[in-house]
Amino acid sequence: MIRLEGVGKRYPGGNEPLRGLDVHVERGELVFITGASGAGKSTLLRLIPRLERPSRGQVLVDGADLARLPRRRIPYLRRRIGMTFQDHRLLHDRTLFDNVALPLVIEGRPHTDIRRRVQAALDKVGLLAQSRAYPVTLSGGEQQRVGIARAIVTRPPILLADEPTGNLDPALSLEIMQLFEQFNQVGVTTVIASHDQPLIDALGHRQIHLSEGRAA
Amino acid sequence: MSISALPKRWAKLHAHAAISSLGRLRRQWLGSIMTAAAIGIALALPAAFVVAMDNLESALDGWQGAPRASVFLDTGTEAAQYPDIAERIRALDGIRGVRLITPDQALTEYRQSSGVSDPLALLDSNPLPAVVLAELSGGLAPGAVDRLADRLRALPAVDDLRLDRDWMARLAAIIELGNRATALVALLLGLTVILVLFNTLRLDIENHRREIEITRLIGGTNAFIRRPFLYTGVWYGLAGGLIAGGLLAIAVAFVADPAQRLASLYGSGFRPAGAGLTGTLTLIGAGGLLGLSGAWLAVGRHLSAIEPP
Numbered sequence: 001m002i003r004l005e006g007v008g009k010r011y012p013g014g015n016e017p018l019r020g021l022d023v024h025v026e027r028g029e030l031v032f033i034t035g036a037s038g039a040g041k042s043t044l045l046r047l048i049p050r051l052e053r054p055s056r057g058q059v060l061v062d063g064a065d066l067a068r069l070p071r072r073r074i075p076y077l078r079r080r081i082g083m084t085f086q087d088h089r090l091l092h093d094r095t096l097f098d099n100v101a102l103p104l105v106i107e108g109r110p111h112t113d114i115r116r117r118v119q120a121a122l123d124k125v126g127l128l129a130q131s132r133a134y135p136v137t138l139s140g141g142e143q144q145r146v147g148i149a150r151a152i153v154t155r156p157p158i159l160l161a162d163e164p165t166g167n168l169d170p171a172l173s174l175e176i177m178q179l180f181e182q183f184n185q186v187g188v189t190t191v192i193a194s195h196d197q198p199l200i201d202a203l204g205h206r207q208i209h210l211s212e213g214r215a216a
Numbered sequence: 217m218s219i220s221a222l223p224k225r226w227a228k229l230h231a232h233a234a235i236s237s238l239g240r241l242r243r244q245w246l247g248s249i250m251t252a253a254a255i256g257i258a259l260a261l262p263a264a265f266v267v268a269m270d271n272l273e274s275a276l277d278g279w280q281g282a283p284r285a286s287v288f289l290d291t292g293t294e295a296a297q298y299p300d301i302a303e304r305i306r307a308l309d310g311i312r313g314v315r316l317i318t319p320d321q322a323l324t325e326y327r328q329s330s331g332v333s334d335p336l337a338l339l340d341s342n343p344l345p346a347v348v349l350a351e352l353s354g355g356l357a358p359g360a361v362d363r364l365a366d367r368l369r370a371l372p373a374v375d376d377l378r379l380d381r382d383w384m385a386r387l388a389a390i391i392e393l394g395n396r397a398t399a400l401v402a403l404l405l406g407l408t409v410i411l412v413l414f415n416t417l418r419l420d421i422e423n424h425r426r427e428i429e430i431t432r433l434i435g436g437t438n439a440f441i442r443r444p445f446l447y448t449g450v451w452y453g454l455a456g457g458l459i460a461g462g463l464l465a466i467a468v469a470f471v472a473d474p475a476q477r478l479a480s481l482y483g484s485g486f487r488p489a490g491a492g493l494t495g496t497l498t499l500i501g502a503g504g505l506l507g508l509s510g511a512w513l514a515v516g517r518h519l520s521a522i523e524p525p
């Protein structure tokens with residue numbers, strides 16, 4: 001489903017977090033990307049919806065070489081990939097409902113469809129009661145869950161999560177990870193970047209450890 | 217998704233952009249009203265020029281019949297000779313009819329129209345000359361009119377000659393000048409409208425930077441991101457056109473009475489007209505188009521600079 005071959009990424013300014021990385025994630029798999037801070041976990045994830053382009057090597061998503069994807073097709077690639085961010089990336093002047101609805105709105109879905117799906121997604125992450133609230137009134141863990149609801153509201157085949165348990169306590173972290181396991185169980189290919197080693201070890205899925213810009 | 221669902225989806229996306237852009241405008245309503253008012257004033261000025269020129273032309277329309285010549289006789293001419301002279305003028309080729317205005321008649325007319333009781337009573341004698349108003353045949357070539365004028369001047373007892381044709385030529389030149397000035401004003405103020413919108417939209421895009429970034433992150437197309445800003449431009453333009461139409465109607469009502477009085481002094485029943493429904497709709501449409509153009513420029517220039525970081 002996701003294949004990286006000989007991928008190098010060098011940022012302008014000289015940082016070179018990835019240096020010849022080979023990664024293959026099967027369809028329907030749940031994989032953790034681990035590694036120290038600055039190892040390039042976020043960079044790897046950002047290559048997949050083409051938020052970042054590799055300096056060398058190939059990135060293939062569902063068989064398609066992203067280097068050959070025309071610019072105007074990029075939005076449609078991103079629509080098939082749900083992604084959550086460490087800093088949540090929510091719109092602070094919109095309610096939870098409107099934040100979660102955004103991926104459906106950009107597709108021009110009918111109102112009734114939007115309401116049904118957004119309510120289902122918010123229910124899934126346990127925030128249905130707060131759908132009229134604004135993100136600032138929520139805790140960090142709750143904001144992360146809004147991000148997850150937004151990522152899964154279109155039922156994308158791929159789900160990427162960048163440090164979803166960032167600075168949450170262990171109980172909340174486990175809850176969030178179990179949420180991802182549930183999505184994975186219905187067939188969503190899931191890639192989670194995290195440095196919460198004890199939790200990841202406890203969950204027991206495949207791990208890809210990044211070090212020196214390669215997969216160990 | 218079936219093909220038949222596509223136009224529906226497209227309509228939904230447009231409706232969303234149209235409504236969300238209105239929502240954005242409403243949230244900063246004071247700034248929005250001020251921008252729309254600035255656009256309205258900028259549109260009202262050239263529109264006022266157009267309406268003024270239209271009125272001028274329609275007011276002068278009735279005067280554009282056959283050219284006339286006012287033939288002034290020497291002041292020393294005996295009154296007994298007037299009919300004879302008038303008859304000789306009538307006999308000329310290219311003259312359709314004549315009317316004699318004796319110095320006494322001229323004085324009476326003058327007293328009536330000026331309203332001044334009798335300034336000329338101070339003078340010993342009537343200083344006004346006798347005038348023969350000669351109506352020229354329609355369709356005379358300019359050269360033929362010139363030759364006729366020469367012959368009139370050559371007649372005995374003719375002191376001077378004024379052709380209304382001079383006046384018409386001057387008038388045509390003034391109207392041409394007015395039309396050019398109108399075009400110039402329209403061009404400059406149309407440009408102003410585009411610049412105002414360009415700047416307003418630039419700020420608007422800057423204020424929505426985060427929203428644009430996030431929309432790109434989750435797969436919003438450029439068209440989706442662009443659309444609300446283009447609608448914002450159109451709303452501003454339409455509102456500006458509406459305001460301009462209102463200002464124009466007020467301005468026309470404001471000058472209508474004095475203008476009518478002025479026209480009646482020239483013996484005309486003319487009363488100035490406003491832009492009318494078609495004119496107002498054209499104004500609003502022009503506003504919308506200019507709004508779209510300004511927004512398009514701003515969006516093209518500033519949206520591409522915002523990519524997900």
Ligand SMILES: Nc1ncnc2c1ncn2[C@@H]1O[C@H](COP(=O)(O)OP(=O)(O)O)[C@@H](O)[C@H]1O
Pocket residue numbers: 011012013015016017035036037038039040041042043044525
């Ligand atoms: N946009 C960027 N420009 C320059 N350097 C960057 C950029 N993003 C990340 N980096 C650098 O690349 C390295 C890897 O970053 P990142 O992928 O965020 O690692 P991780 O997520 O594993 O902590 C870091 O040294 C970081 O400073």
Ligand SMILES: [Mg+2]
Pocket residue numbers: 041042043162163
């Ligand atoms: Mg990171």
